[in-house]
Amino acid sequence: MRQNITVTPQVAQDHGLTPDEYQRILTTLGRTPTFEELGVFSVMWSEHCSYKSSRRFLRNLPTTGPEILQGPGENAGIVDVGDGLAVVFKIESHNHPSFIEPYHGAATGVGGIIRDVFTMGARPIASLNSLRFGALTHPRTPYLVKGVVSGIGGYGNCVGVPTVGGEVYFDEGYNGNILVNAFTLGTVRTDRIFRARAAGVGNPVIYVGSRTGRDGIHGASLLASREFDAKSEELRPAVQVGDPFTEKLLIEACLELMQRDLIVAIQDMGAAGLTSSSVEMAGRGGTGFALNLKAIPTREANISPYELLLSESQERMLIVAKAGCEEDVRAIFSRWDLEAEVVGTVTDDGQFRASWDGEEVVRIPVAALTDDAPVYERPTAEPVDLAERQSLDLATIPLPTDYGQVLLQLLTSPNLASKEWVYHQYDSFVCGNTVVQPGSDAAIIRLKGTTKGIGLSVDCNSRYCLLDPYRGGQIAVVEGARNLAVSGVRPVALSDCLNFGSPEKPEVMWQFQQAIAGMRDACLALGLAVVSGNVSFYNETEGRAIPPTPTIATVGILADLTNHVTQWFKNAGDVIVMLGETKEELGASEYLASIHGRTAGAPPTLDLAYEKRLQDVCLTAAQERLLSSAHDLAEGGFAVALAEACITRPEQPLGATVAVSGKIRPDALLFGESQSRVLASLPRTALPRLQAIAGAANITLTELGVVGGADLNIVDYFSMPVSILRQEWRTALAQKLTNRPQ
């Protein structure tokens, strides 16, 4: 049944459109829109779909490079890895749905990103996720953690894409607005890449996959493009429900379809469903679409044309087939017990049209919904209290009396404790490519049929971003790349998920602008391209924005898999060295936050040229097989990195004895987070060569001690049995989440 609702300025406002935007619709159409058209405008012009506040900043990011086959603007980015193969990847947010309904919110986030990848012809072979929750002591946090983790597992495990890594982070800044960012990577032959560009007037538009229901209506506009308040739970019906089994069938059927010469374009129906997939395919192809809404397979009777256009029911794809190939397409889907229905045709009039019972209910110029959608130059302003927050008088921070106890406290703090409780709930084996499982700096998967591997990392320190978004943006990029470089993987490209508060606030837009500027400078210095991603604004509740969180997923290439390096010590007797320099930097550190309860000070300084040289040293050392282990120094600084090298070993832990010195505060020496530092171990015979490489690159190399024994001994500070450190570190998170000893 068609809803008989007359559009008024009030109805437009209820759709999240501003009076100016409504006026713009009236001007574009030269008439009052139909109810269906209003729905289409509201989703396509939503922040989530239109990037209307972020577009002018995103243009500043480098997006090209010799190995980049596809940058932003398609369903996912593509990097050429040689041997006729490419990797396709993207990260995307599913924050608000996951806060309202953690299981299905997170599950459908995984499903959506997997579709973005296989829609380009790639077989999905690895997923990552970045999860940010409120303080572990917040009453809602354990419920959200359990729901999100089981949702990611419930979908990812059942759809057959391994979850090979990720990060889990707790901060009270996310108490009212968690972040669930999901990443998937797939592989495709370079001559088999599919793009979502509708072409060929008269070609049939085919709908495949699940039937359309009433779920997820206005997910993109009302859920993703608005901030939260106390009533947000009422939006639960706007959260979609996932069906990983159908998605698995869709993957296989679509990949089978793409092996044959039957289709022109394909796109998943994600945010804003049928409407956005139609409009975007027509927009990219410079064509038009005419849909017959009556032909859409539905889950229930009496779904209105408005609902059909806006439903975000999951596991659906839209295909532009070659005319005459309809039956072949149908046969492939039927083999997998999936429906395929012709629901429209490609036209040459540049219009998005939809009819219902022979009556045209939508007729909008495609360009008005894509290129000509509103773009805002929102005001930016530095937060007034920034200077105050950045100031930190170290004299007010007392030195610890027991450094061993501080290390133990850090290792058992929610952010540094082992995430085993989380990742043991994810299948990391399926697809049979996982060379380095979760638990090292980077995940490494092999590319079957080659000697190559792909390294993956996802990272962001949002405390740095809160205290200095420019520096935080820089560090998010270099840390992701460093995670790969220490693993022997050459970083190539990244996908970004930019999670911020309301763009209508000048302080938030300033954070956004600064973070992008920092990311840009870091990308240029390291030679990285941003090939895909998404922007998630309106991450705030009751007027309080989350810490700015530009999550960076970095992808790199390892030419010879056997050269990969992991972070844990391997052999007693190996020499332990540090590359890089420790400065007296405690601002924005995990140590300050966890031990002293302070989120203050400026994040550590960063010299991009030094960082680039450091990463090159790591890559050369890995290529020459000099290293037994290499580990990035990050949250918790030197002492935590050293402890991790001892205890993250899959087998029994290995101890170490080291001596550190420096003319700085001992707590900064042990727990400060100076950038561009790497902890490595290697046979003594390899040391001269590493010294030569580091020396030539003008990177400081300091010999610290040796691997071995049952204790972690930092001379003059403490000595603790590694078995105890490991036991405490492994079980802390589960204990805190489940309130029971493990």
Place this chain on the structure above:
Amino acid sequence: MKWGVITFPGSLDDRDALHCLEVVLEQHVVPLWHKDPDLHGVDAIILPGGFSYGDYLRCGAIARFSPVMQSVVAFANAGGPVMGMCNGFQILCESGLLPGALIRNQSLSYVCEWTRVRVETTRTAFTTACRAGEILRIPIKHGEGCYVADDTVLQQLEDNGQVVFRYVNDVGEVTAQANPNGALRNIAGVTNARGNVVGLMPHPEHAVETLLGSEDGRKLFLSALR
């Protein structure tokens, strides 16, 4: 020898089993399709892991009615070697080819990790290449892998040597700590009375390459070649 790997809708590790047999072990292997009762003359059958039919009903309960399963049952009853891993094990139990059932893990959570299993008998089609008491490092990944059967059946299994694998610790001891899912008597895999049908929750096809962590799973496949 010609192997067959069945694909049910929702099978996930079917491609990995095919890769294991074809590329790693250089075997002749053909994919078998759930709708096709023709076994294409294979000499051994693999039921792979995954979530057949989404496992929205009891795991394996729908797959057992697939057309291909009628042929698998006949093949097994005639003595043909059949191995089911994870979801494949669940399907074999649902089909009545193996005793017992697999229920939700005691932790109520899905669990994915490396485990060690001890080979309890070499008198099955898939363990002749092992030594009795040998410890194999093979991963598990499942939400419903807790093996259960009534006391009479359990006793029969023990008496007849039908318990094939048990979860053990590093030194081969059966302990509660080493049991990842609450399986009765730490049972990780069982066989039928004849020894030609084996089901196990661990994934030997994910333990056939050193690069990926272990080669111990090879022995199960190589046993069938003897």
